[in-house]
Amino acid sequence: RLPKVESVAWANAMPGKGHAGDRMRWEGSTAEQFFTTSVNWVDENFLPTLDLKLAAGRNFSAPSDFGDEKVAIINEAAVRAIGWASPEAALGKTLSDAGTASGRPRIIGVIKDFHFESLHQKITPLVLFPQATAAYLLIRVAPQNLQQTLADLKATWNHFATEQTFAYSFLDDDFDSLYRAEERWSALIGAGAMLALLTACLGLFGLASLLVEQKTKEVGIRKVLGASVPGIILLLSKQFLKLVALANIIAWPIAYAMASLWLEDFAYRVEPGVALFLLSGIATSLIALVTVSYQAVKTATANPVEALRYE
Numbered sequence: 001r002l003p004k005v006e007s008v009a010w011a012n013a014m015p016g017k018g019h020a021g022d023r024m025r026w027e028g029s030t031a032e033q034f035f036t037t038s039v040n041w042v043d044e045n046f047l048p049t050l051d052l053k054l055a056a057g058r059n060f061s062a063p064s065d066f067g068d069e070k071v072a073i074i075n076e077a078a079v080r081a082i083g084w085a086s087p088e089a090a091l092g093k094t095l096s097d098a099g100t101a102s103g104r105p106r107i108i109g110v111i112k113d114f115h116f117e118s119l120h121q122k123i124t125p126l127v128l129f130p131q132a133t134a135a136y137l138l139i140r141v142a143p144q145n146l147q148q149t150l151a152d153l154k155a156t157w158n159h160f161a162t163e164q165t166f167a168y169s170f171l172d173d174d175f176d177s178l179y180r181a182e183e184r185w186s187a188l189i190g191a192g193a194m195l196a197l198l199t200a201c202l203g204l205f206g207l208a209s210l211l212v213e214q215k216t217k218e219v220g221i222r223k224v225l226g227a228s229v230p231g232i233i234l235l236l237s238k239q240f241l242k243l244v245a246l247a248n249i250i251a252w253p254i255a256y257a258m259a260s261l262w263l264e265d266f267a268y269r270v271e272p273g274v275a276l277f278l279l280s281g282i283a284t285s286l287i288a289l290v291t292v293s294y295q296a297v298k299t300a301t302a303n304p305v306e307a308l309r310y311e
Contacts (some may be wrong), residue, residue: 002156004142004149009045012134013038015116016174024127026082027093027104035081037074038116038124041131047073047111049140056087057109060130070105071130076113078125095127105129118178122267138171201291204240208292211236236296237289244288248281255280 013019019038026035044060046052055076065071072095076087084090087110094104113123141149150168157166227235256272263269 002149002152004145004152005139006142007045007049007140009049009138010043010131010134011046011136011138012041012131014136014138014174015050015114015171016118016178019116019126022127025096027095029082035078035125037078037081038126039129040116040126041129041134043130043132043134046128046138049138050114052114053112055110055112057091057107059109060128062130062132065108065130066132071108072105073109073111073128074107075111075123075126077123078127079110081125118175119268120178120266197287201287204288204291205295208236208240208295211239212295212298233293233296237292240288240292241285244285245281248277248284252277252281 019040021036022039023034023036025031025033042060044062044065047054047059057073060066060071060073074090074095079087079090082090084093090107090110093107095107096104111126111128115123116126117124139153141153153168154166157164255277259272263271
């Protein structure tokens, strides 16, 4: 009856959290054939509350599917694991060894694959069984005036569940928590990279100062002989650019190996491409050029007479 509540469902396990597991056989399988699957017990509102789509068949229907006859809904990954040709081919088939579900549940529907685990894993088989009550209450609410909605939910909860504390979480936050380790790692790597970059820039600035001091007379002579300011800047900078290029060539294979090793923890990932490394090389070259340009420009634009007098 709450105006901002759009849908309510029961579930024994939440997406993003651990599910029960089982080994199941199917109609026509041998004693040696089975597939490993996650299992969840839900009510008829589970699919619409999470906006899950059917690939074939139908959803649970109360009260007919909550009686003595055992029924089940599987996902497309389960269809592939068993080897059926299509979701439609699974309809009407039965499963066995289905955990605590007695009998041989008949498949009435196939849902399209969705991520009920972290993206570290590929989508695995999932079997849903009907159950009128379970461990979690899923509530879809309208986004407007969320604080008032939460207050109304808490008041309703406390009215009916007087001995159990009202505790809730948002599903997007639950999924976000699965990647906290990656977020911390990203922040640590970013801070380390910035510190290394600052240290390298300070070192380059110091080397540029030393190089300029050593080449003061040379720069003066070149200017007297007609060398241009851009030419002198390039002369003073190219040595550092060569070092940066060499550093990139050494770093690229190491970075590729480390990135590939880290990405192996994800079932869905991008591969580090050549463009990424070329972009990093260009960026580091520009940073090096900017770092040494102050000393180079200062020396290139100085009065050559002063440079020739320099001791």
